[in-house]
Amino acid sequence: MKTQMAGLALALSLTAGAAAAQETLSLYNWGDYINPEVLTKFTEETGIAVTLDTYSSNEEMLAKIQAGATGYDIVFPSVHMNDIMLKLGLLEKTGINAHPDFKNIDPAFLRAKEDPAGEYCLPYAWGTVGIFYNEDVTGPITGWADFFAIPEKTGAKITILDDMREVLAVGLIMTGKSVNSADPAEVQAAADYILSHKAAVTAFTYEVPAMLTSGDIAAGHFFVGGNVFFTEMPNIKYIIPAEGGTMYQENICVLASAPHKENAQKFLEFYLRPEIAALNVAQQFNGTPNIPANELTPDFIRSNPNINVGPETMARLQIFEDIGAALKIYDRAWNTIRTAQ
Numbered sequence: 001m002k003t004q005m006a007g008l009a010l011a012l013s014l015t016a017g018a019a020a021a022q023e024t025l026s027l028y029n030w031g032d033y034i035n036p037e038v039l040t041k042f043t044e045e046t047g048i049a050v051t052l053d054t055y056s057s058n059e060e061m062l063a064k065i066q067a068g069a070t071g072y073d074i075v076f077p078s079v080h081m082n083d084i085m086l087k088l089g090l091l092e093k094t095g096i097n098a099h100p101d102f103k104n105i106d107p108a109f110l111r112a113k114e115d116p117a118g119e120y121c122l123p124y125a126w127g128t129v130g131i132f133y134n135e136d137v138t139g140p141i142t143g144w145a146d147f148f149a150i151p152e153k154t155g156a157k158i159t160i161l162d163d164m165r166e167v168l169a170v171g172l173i174m175t176g177k178s179v180n181s182a183d184p185a186e187v188q189a190a191a192d193y194i195l196s197h198k199a200a201v202t203a204f205t206y207e208v209p210a211m212l213t214s215g216d217i218a219a220g221h222f223f224v225g226g227n228v229f230f231t232e233m234p235n236i237k238y239i240i241p242a243e244g245g246t247m248y249q250e251n252i253c254v255l256a257s258a259p260h261k262e263n264a265q266k267f268l269e270f271y272l273r274p275e276i277a278a279l280n281v282a283q284q285f286n287g288t289p290n291i292p293a294n295e296l297t298p299d300f301i302r303s304n305p306n307i308n309v310g311p312e313t314m315a316r317l318q319i320f321e322d323i324g325a326a327l328k329i330y331d332r333a334w335n336t337i338r339t340a341q
Contacts, residue, residue: 023048025263028064028072030250031056033125033225035283042270048263056206057163065090065255073258074267076250079111082121083322085253086114092254094265096122101272109289111249111319121251122268123289125280128247128309128317129166130240132212132226133219143241144174147219148197156218159211162204164334165320166221166246167194173244179318182326191333195340204338212236223248224306227285238306240313247317249289 023046027034031054039050053072055061058081065075066088077085085091096102097118109123110116131147137156141147150158160167169179171190181187205211208220209229230236252271254264270276277288278296285301287308288294294302301307309317323330 023260023263025050025260025267026071026073027052027076027267028061028074029054029076032228033076033250033284035280037283038271038276038280041276041279042267045270046263046266048266059164065257070257071259072255073260073264075253075255076124077121077253078320079249079251080320080322082112082251082253083114086112086120087322090256091120092256092258092261092264093120094122094254094268095119096265096268096272099269099272101269104272104274104277104290104292106289106291109249112251113322121253122271124250124252124271125284125286125288126247126249127224127286128240128245128306129161129221129223130238130245130306131219132208132222132230132236132238134212134215134235135237136235137218141219142239143243144170145243147221147241148200150219151200151202154218157202157216158200158219158221159203159205159208159217160201160221162206164330167204167337168330168333169246169318169320170194170221173241173318179246180321180323182323182329184329187326187329187333191337194337198337198340225285227307228283240306240309240317242316244316244318247314247319249319 025048027050029052039052042048043050055064058078061075061077062081062085102118105118105123109126110118112121115121131141133141137154138150147158150156168187168190171193172179172181172186174193175186175189177186177190202217208222209226211217212220213229213233224238227238252268254261258264274290274292274296277290277293281288281293281297281301285307305313
């Protein structure tokens with residue numbers, strides 16, 4: 001589950017069954033984006049002790065790796081960051097696609113343009129980015145227009161993600177453009193859309209689950225995996241905006257600088273097993289690229305149209321791509337949005 005909580009610096013050490021283990025594996029993943037039971041089971045089966053550090057964005061992770069962070073074996077980049085890291089020579093060729101269990105992976109999830117056959121990374125999980133809202137406060141809403149109108153209509157607060165691509169994507173969607181547009185005029189129009197609604201936004205933040213639970217906000221722009229926090233709160237709803245939204249997919253990649261490449265390879269092979277991918281999904285509220293794993297997931301996840309979306313919904317979702325030099329256009333637009341009064 002991709003919850004990206006700001007300031008999260010979790011370090012999880014799993015030593016069950018491995019108190020005296022000499023072998024280790026270091027993961028660097030999004031906050032709260034892997035079921036701890038998966039890591040415990042891996043340690044129990046292999047004797048490899050796992051440590052986990054977390055990050056809040058692709059950019060944070062890349063910056064740390066490029067700054068020379070050592071010791072990490074595995075990262076979980078989104079597809080477009082997977083491509084960027086491959087171009088930079090930061091990822092190890094694992095040959096995971098040659099493993100017999102790679103047949104479990106739906107070919108539709110081999111989305112990395114720089115790794116179309118899955119020679120480097122293993123498709124991990126996917127989901128949508130939409131709106132969580134407290135229906136007791138807001139009443140029913142259907143999309144972005146309703147979302148931005150909440151403060152004026154109810155006096156309640158809303159937040160959007162502290163994420164350049166996700167925020168500008170809202171503007172691009174609402175102006176009828178691709179979330180991967182490289183046209184400066186289109187990106188500017190998207191920024192103008194966000195700026196025209198900025199007064200309604202209380203904060204750019206990843207802290208949506210905590211703020212919704214406490215009642216500090218009535219609605220927030222967030223990842224579908226946030227549903228895990230609201231299983232006992234039926235008044236908190238999640239929607240994929242009618243006007244359109246984004247989807248994400250992360251892959252499991254081994255760093256070229258990984259000190260424990262053999263152990264990392266074992267983890268990729270371990271995660272190919274349907275029961276392991278299903279165990280992760282059961283706690284994460286995401287979709288899985290592992291076809292047989294879908295049949296092992298709980299029905300409330302398998303049948304949830306916001307998690308395993310139908311063709312009509314999928315048609316209005318877009319996924320980020322590596323936009324190359326055009327990223328500078330987005331950087332400038334984002335800086336304008338964040339600094340505008």
